[in-house]
Amino acid sequence: MPGTPYDPADDGAQMEFDGRMSYGDYLALDKVLSAQSPISSAHDEMLFIIQHQTSELWMKLAIHELVAAKGKIAAGDLSPAFKMLTRVARIFEQLNSAWQVLRTMTPSEYEEFRDQLGQSSGFQSYQYRAIEYLAGNKNAAMLRPHAHIPEVHAWLDGLLHETSLYDEAIRLLAREGFAIDKAMLERGPSTPHEENESVREAWLEVYRDPRKHWPLYELAEKLVDFEDYFRRWRFNHVTTVERVIGFKRGTGGTSGVAYLRRMLEVVLFPELWSIRADL
Numbered sequence: 001m002p003g004t005p006y007d008p009a010d011d012g013a014q015m016e017f018d019g020r021m022s023y024g025d026y027l028a029l030d031k032v033l034s035a036q037s038p039i040s041s042a043h044d045e046m047l048f049i050i051q052h053q054t055s056e057l058w059m060k061l062a063i064h065e066l067v068a069a070k071g072k073i074a075a076g077d078l079s080p081a082f083k084m085l086t087r088v089a090r091i092f093e094q095l096n097s098a099w100q101v102l103r104t105m106t107p108s109e110y111e112e113f114r115d116q117l118g119q120s121s122g123f124q125s126y127q128y129r130a131i132e133y134l135a136g137n138k139n140a141a142m143l144r145p146h147a148h149i150p151e152v153h154a155w156l157d158g159l160l161h162e163t164s165l166y167d168e169a170i171r172l173l174a175r176e177g178f179a180i181d182k183a184m185l186e187r188g189p190s191t192p193h194e195e196n197e198s199v200r201e202a203w204l205e206v207y208r209d210p211r212k213h214w215p216l217y218e219l220a221e222k223l224v225d226f227e228d229y230f231r232r233w234r235f236n237h238v239t240t241v242e243r244v245i246g247f248k249r250g251t252g253g254t255s256g257v258a259y260l261r262r263m264l265e266v267v268l269f270p271e272l273w274s275i276r277a278d279l
């Protein structure tokens, strides 16, 4: 009715929360929204903090999905693993779009607070390292920046020594009857996977007759999708870094863009890429 302000309570909206769980209670918004504490007076520092915090939240979900997907592959229960891996790819798609927000920050704006960051850097993101370990990019040297937080170090060390998502896919190939080298199956999982002929042969067979091996074929494509989006994340990162700090050294102590370009060469699932030339 004109002139009468609408009151959603008339429609049944709950308006009182004494003793009842509210939206903010459930989501612990008191904690989440009080965790942004800029250390400078630069306007863009809030953007920088929120960009990283939201990335870390999405990474938390990606880890949750990757751990579960690995378990499902190990159990031979592929359908739920497919859903989880699709979700991980979508998370990376989301993180890839998010760079557009950060890119609105110019070098001059970043320089207003960069010095205050000290030696902190995304290089020390333990969730990022966890994702790399889960995917199979195992490098024990990356544990060192976490020695000062024993629980985090122990968690990452555990992931370093556990099988990766790809190790589990290869074990599944063996269980499905493909002739996978024994050494491949028995290797300690704390070193990075290196391209292996028996694994290549197995995936080739899968791709040459998808209908016969549909679940493995679908698994392979989910893995490729994940790696595809992950590569795009690395590329977006290095391009944003070049745009914002050029070829300056990183606060984490690395050469910066040169280091990140080197990381673009990482291949998580080499056989799944190399067989494409033979199909």
Ligand code: HEM
Pocket: 051, 052, 055, 056, 102, 110, 120, 121, 122, 123, 124, 125, 128, 237, 240, 241, 244, 245, 249, 250, 251, 252, 253, 254, 255, 256, 257, 259, 260, 263
């Ligand atoms: C203006 C924005 C950014 C700049 C200038 C920047 C710069 C850098 C640089 C130079 C490095 C190399 C390590 C070092 O510091 O020496 C690095 C690593 C890293 N950054 Fe960023 N970064 C930015 C935004 C982000 C964002 C939004 C994230 C998301 C969480 C992120 C995550 C990482 C990760 C995970 C690494 C380690 C990569 C690896 O070791 O492969 N960075 N960053």
Ligand SMILES: N[C@@H](CC(=O)c1ccccc1NC=O)C(=O)O
Pocket: 052, 114, 117, 120, 121, 122, 123, 245, 249, 250, 251, 252
């Ligand atoms: N490595 C960046 C600093 C940086 O980007 C950063 C610093 C603290 C927390 C997160 C960061 N993001 C990604 O590396 C730089 O060299 O400017």
